[in-house]
Amino acid sequence: xxxxxxxxxxxxxxxxxxxxxxxxxxxxxxxxxxxxxxxxxxxxxxxxxxxxxxxxxxxxxxxxxxxxxxxxxxxxxxxxxxxxxxxxxxxxxxxxxxxxxxxxxxxxxxxxxxxxxxxxxxxxxxxxxxxxxxxxxxxxxxxxxxxxxxxxxxxxxxxxxxxxxxxxxxxxxxxxxxxxxxxxxxxxxxxxxxxxxxxxxxxxxxxxxxxxxxxxxxxxxxxxxxxxxxxxxxxxxxxxxxxxxxxxxxxxxxxxxxxxxxxxxxxxxxxxxxxxxxxxxxxxxxxxxxxxxxxxxxxxxxxxxxxxxxxxxxxxxxxxxxxxxxxxxxxxxxxxxxxxxxxxxxxxxxxxxxxxxxxxxxxxxxxxxxxxxx
Amino acid sequence: xxxxxxxxxxxxxxxxxxxxxxxxxxxxxxxxxxxxxxxxxxxxxxxxxxxxxxxxxxxxxxxxxxxxxxxxxxxxxxxxxxxxxxxxxxxxxxxxxxxxxxxxxxxxxxxxxxxxxxxxxxxxxxxxxxxxxxxxxxxxxxxxxxxxxxxxxxxxxxxxxxxxxxxxxxxxxxxxxxxxxxxxxxxxxxxxxxxxxxxxxxxxxxxxxxxxxxxxxxxxxxxxxxxxxxxxxxxxxxxxxxxxxxxxxxxxxxxxxxxxxxxxxxxxxxxxxxxxxxxxxxxxxxxxxxxxxxxxxxxxxxxxxxxxxxxxxxxxxxxxxxxxxxxxxxxxxxxxxxxxxxxxxxxxxxxxxxxxxxxxxxxxxxxx
Numbered sequence: 001x002x003x004x005x006x007x008x009x010x011x012x013x014x015x016x017x018x019x020x021x022x023x024x025x026x027x028x029x030x031x032x033x034x035x036x037x038x039x040x041x042x043x044x045x046x047x048x049x050x051x052x053x054x055x056x057x058x059x060x061x062x063x064x065x066x067x068x069x070x071x072x073x074x075x076x077x078x079x080x081x082x083x084x085x086x087x088x089x090x091x092x093x094x095x096x097x098x099x100x101x102x103x104x105x106x107x108x109x110x111x112x113x114x115x116x117x118x119x120x121x122x123x124x125x126x127x128x129x130x131x132x133x134x135x136x137x138x139x140x141x142x143x144x145x146x147x148x149x150x151x152x153x154x155x156x157x158x159x160x161x162x163x164x165x166x167x168x169x170x171x172x173x174x175x176x177x178x179x180x181x182x183x184x185x186x187x188x189x190x191x192x193x194x195x196x197x198x199x200x201x202x203x204x205x206x207x208x209x210x211x212x213x214x215x216x217x218x219x220x221x222x223x224x225x226x227x228x229x230x231x232x233x234x235x236x237x238x239x240x241x242x243x244x245x246x247x248x249x250x251x252x253x254x255x256x257x258x259x260x261x262x263x264x265x266x267x268x269x270x271x272x273x274x275x276x277x278x279x280x281x282x283x284x285x286x287x288x289x290x291x292x293x294x295x296x297x298x299x300x301x302x303x304x305x306x307x308x309x310x311x312x313x314x315x316x317x318x319x320x321x322x323x324x325x326x327x328x329x330x331x332x333x334x335x336x337x338x339x340x341x342x343x344x345x346x347x348x349x350x351x352x353x354x355x356x357x358x359x360x361x362x363x364x365x366x367x368x369x370x371x372x373x374x
Numbered sequence: 375x376x377x378x379x380x381x382x383x384x385x386x387x388x389x390x391x392x393x394x395x396x397x398x399x400x401x402x403x404x405x406x407x408x409x410x411x412x413x414x415x416x417x418x419x420x421x422x423x424x425x426x427x428x429x430x431x432x433x434x435x436x437x438x439x440x441x442x443x444x445x446x447x448x449x450x451x452x453x454x455x456x457x458x459x460x461x462x463x464x465x466x467x468x469x470x471x472x473x474x475x476x477x478x479x480x481x482x483x484x485x486x487x488x489x490x491x492x493x494x495x496x497x498x499x500x501x502x503x504x505x506x507x508x509x510x511x512x513x514x515x516x517x518x519x520x521x522x523x524x525x526x527x528x529x530x531x532x533x534x535x536x537x538x539x540x541x542x543x544x545x546x547x548x549x550x551x552x553x554x555x556x557x558x559x560x561x562x563x564x565x566x567x568x569x570x571x572x573x574x575x576x577x578x579x580x581x582x583x584x585x586x587x588x589x590x591x592x593x594x595x596x597x598x599x600x601x602x603x604x605x606x607x608x609x610x611x612x613x614x615x616x617x618x619x620x621x622x623x624x625x626x627x628x629x630x631x632x633x634x635x636x637x638x639x640x641x642x643x644x645x646x647x648x649x650x651x652x653x654x655x656x657x658x659x660x661x662x663x664x665x666x667x668x669x670x671x672x673x674x675x676x677x678x679x680x681x682x683x684x685x686x687x688x689x690x691x692x693x694x695x696x697x698x699x700x701x702x703x704x705x706x707x708x709x710x711x712x713x714x715x716x717x718x719x720x721x722x723x724x725x726x727x728x729x730x731x732x733x734x735x736x737x738x739x740x741x742x
Contacts, residue, residue, distance in 0.1 A: 103639045114515035123489040123717040125562045125570070136562045138570045141489065144716035145634040145661075145690040146641055156488035157524050165639035167713070167721065169564025190560055194494040194505045196537030197547060202494065202507050273515070343535075346515060347492035349507040351535070 029361055030354065032056070032213035037203060038191035040129045042092030044109045045186035046070075046237040048129060049088050049212070053235055056216055058223035066260045069237030070253055073219055075368075076226040082299075083232045083263035084364065086215045087239040087253065087270070087324070090205030091117065091346060093187040095128060095166075102176045104128065104137065104166035106187055110240045113346040120348050122159045125190035126166060132180030137168040137187075189348045199354040200283065206350040207271035207342035214340075214361040215269060221365045228371030232261045242323055254327030265299045266328045266335045267367075269360070271350075272317060274341030281341040283353040286313035287360040290337040292329055294318035299334045302372020303363065310366050312359050315341070338364065402578075402585035402731045403724045405429065407561065407569075409584075410577045413498045415465035415554035419606040421498075422461045422580075426604045429584050434592075443614050445603035445622075448592050454599040455741055456624035456703075457586075457734055458615060458694050459579030459631065460608030463572070464716060465556040466529055468497060468549060475544040477506060477534035479555055484609055485716055487529045493718075494558035495534060501548030505558065506534040557718050567724035568651075574720035578710050578727055579630035580604055586734040600738055608694055615694035619701075626704050628737060629695030630730070632720075633657050633687060633709035646689040648711040650721060653683025654729040657707035660689055662696035665706050673706060673733075676740045682732045683725075685711065708733060 035056070041049035046069045054063060054071065061073045070088065096107035112118055123141030127134050142155060166187065170176050189204035196202060201210075212235065219233050239253035258266070272288050274281045281288045289303060294316075307314050320337055328335045340360055343351040400408075409429075414422030423442035430436055434446045444461075466479035477497065483490075492510040496503040511527055518524070534555070538544050562570045583602050601622060605614030608631075615629075633655040636646040648655045656673060658665045670686065677684040695705035710730050713721040 099639070101639065115517065116510070116514045119488070120492055123486065123714065123719055124493075125560050125719060136564055138562055138714070138719035138721065140638050140640050141486070141714050141717040141719065142640045143634045143636070143638070143646075143714055144484070144486070146636060146646060146715075152486070153526070156486060156527075163640065167564075167570075167638070169568045169721075190562070192494060192558065192560060194507065194558060196505055196507070196535070197543070198537040198539070200537035344492060344507065344510055347510050349492050349494060351507060351537070 029213060029217050029358055032216055033210050034193065036213050037193055037206060037209045040092065040127060040186045040188040041088050041090060042094065042109070042186050042188060043089040043238055043240040045094060045129070046088040050235065050237065053212065053216055058220055061219070066236070066256050068253060068256050070235055070257060072232045072234040072261060075222050075231045075233065076229055078229045080264035081230045081232070081262070082265045082267065083234055083257065083261050084215065084267045084269060085234040085236050085254065085257050085324070086211050087208055088212060088235050088237050089240055090208040091240060092205070095181060095183055095185045095187055097183065098173045098176045098181060099165070100173055102168070102170035102172045103140070104168065104176065104181065104187070106161050106164050106166060117346060118161055119156055119159050121164055122156055124348070126187055127190060128168065128181060129186045130180030130182065135168055135179050135181060137166045140165045140167050194349065196351065198284070200351050201354060202349040202351045204348045204350065206352055207340055207345060210352050210357050211269045211271060211340050214357055214364065217361050218364045218368065227368035231368050232263070234261065239324055248321065248326045249323045251323035251327045254324040258328050264334070266333060267299065268324050268328065268335065268337045270322060270324060270337050270339045271342045271345060272339035273345045275343045281315045281317060283341055283343055283351065284355055285315050287356055287363060288315040288317050288339040288341055290317040290320035290339055292320055292325060297334045297336065299336045303336065303338065303367055305372055306367040306370060307363055310362060312363050399588040402581045402727045403567070405584050406574070406578055406581035406727065409581055410561070410571055410573050411559055413554055413556055414461055414463050415467065415556060416462040416607050416610040418467070418554040419462050423604070423606070426461060426580060426584065431588055434587065439617060441606050441614055441617055443603065443605045443618055445601055445618070447599060447601040449595045449599045451597050451599060453625040453741070454601070454623070455737070456601045456603060456622055456627045457583055458603040458605055458618065458627060458629055459583050460576045460606065460614065460694055461580050461604045462606050462609050462614070463556065463577070464609055465554055468551050468553040468555060470551060471541045471544045471549055473541050475536060475538040475540045477536065477544065477549060479529055479532050479534070481528055481530040483529045485718070487532070488527050489718060490557055491527065495555050496558050497534070497549055498554045499548030499550065504536060504547045504549055506536045509533040509535050562719065568721070570714070570719040570721040572718045572720065574712060574722050575632040575715055576608070578632070578722055582630060582727060582731040582734060585731045586738065590735060590738055595738070598741070605694055612692060612694055612697050615697045619697050623701060624698065624703055626706060626741065627695035627698045628734070629693035629705060629707040630734065631693050631707060631709055632712045632715055634689045634691050634715040635711040635713055637711060638713045646687060648685045648687040650711050650713055651723040651725055652685050652711065653726060654685070654733045655709040655711050656684060656686045657693065657709045658686050658688055660691055660693060660707065662692035663699060663705045663707065666704065669704055669706055673737070676736050677733055680732065680736045682736060683729050684733060
């Protein structure tokens, strides 16, 4: 084992101890979600989650790396070659500096998903993933008593990363470094999972983690037996990072996966905003089948047949444009997104319906086993 | 053999010490970590008042009024000194449940509403706590039209999502008008003796008083009357203290509360700069009282004689002792220095809480 893998393993162990989870071997979806949920994974800082996914995958899985931090397992044989890809990374931050007083400064590797995103940091607990394990911090907020009424009204609107300071309870840069803090350490919202009524869960980056868990669970289903054709299950890093250049935004992680595994068909497992008006997907109504253009393709037909055979509901979304889709979509490709509907997407409380997640996972397994109920 | 006997003796001593420590009453820091999680939104303090009453030594004759102010008085003679900490916390109350099962709250709350946006809350119902999420404002992820300004966002805008489909399902969970609501609290441990969470203001004061009440040998109290009180509705206007002032006429009141410190990267150090970790604080000047300097010097002399670290400073905010001022009472607010007051991440250092507890005990013993 090389040094960096040993360090990552140690960090992961500390993280799981910190948040009270132990190691487990299970394909139970709820258990898997709870297992991967607290593991920080932001664009360029996917190492811990990648390590955990590899550890949970069925023993003996042949893992292929993509050189960016993503990896895949190859199952079955025969044409057409299908890639099923899910992201490892969610939106988040990293440590960009340490003040002489020991406060941390913050930056991000990719633009925020929306203008409000950075504002959710103000006055919140956060976790910094260091080489010694997780370090707790809070994002400083002015004391209410010391603000004038006028300033109170604008303190959040005027908050940005320019005035974000993370307090980790130390008084100097040396003390901060003594806790293991280094520039580029991932900084994420406190992984607080809230179990709502109606089998709905909420938490930061829960959508990506839930989809990641669904793909793990699907892989576990093939510990004995194979899918109908050659299927490459990919957990991709740096999917939120866009390739430079003109034209539509193309996901680097997606482009890497495409060139590495050269699929004939691609099934992208992603998340999609839910409960945003009558036309938008809803929670609890099943996974969402999304395409750039509303056209029948062999992949779509296969998924629909599997859903029908399994008595599962599907929701539809046409005109989807995502960086991941753009990285796979070209004239010759058969690319479909199978998405988990997420309410309050890209907030510290993304809500998912566990029934949707289970349906997405079951549909994926059914489709892989049957090759689309041919 | 001799070495083995020494080792055995040391082991016995260590184990005995640990057992003795375990048998002692919990100290202020441990009390704080529990009491901070007990709900007690202003006007609905029964759960935290119950906690306080149950935590007090059985031999103390505890009184409680209809508002849930809790206190005990011990000793006789003059001076009569009162220590009071407020047990209420910032939060909201349920105003209504919408037909689609979302919960609206009454305006107010005392915290920055924007800091609660898209975060989890707990609604304390007759059937137990019900978790919910404060929905982000509509269009949170959409680009604001050119020239448009942000709409005001207050607690009146909150819509709490429970995961239910309609009002009936929400009510089946126990949700009803008047239920208290707090943010779902997270205790952030920076280190073994430093943490941040909601409601440290003023559960820290409550914990210090509870610890002092348990540690004090009340049989040794001579020549004075001492009252310890945990009052309610401080955050909404010192109402609990006002009720206490009708039944108690102390010579001195030591209001035990937060010192709103500017020990943070965001604030001017022009005033209120009392260092977190630097000891207890004498809140000499705030928005509601000014302590006579000769009384300050008396407190400092007692602290010095017992080696208790104490800082002296001025800040903002009111204190419960101020309602006693129109009568004969002298108000001397005692405090712990806290960063990020009235946020969800109020920060406290264990050393300050222990110094505050020691100072309370010293004043009970030495104040004349």
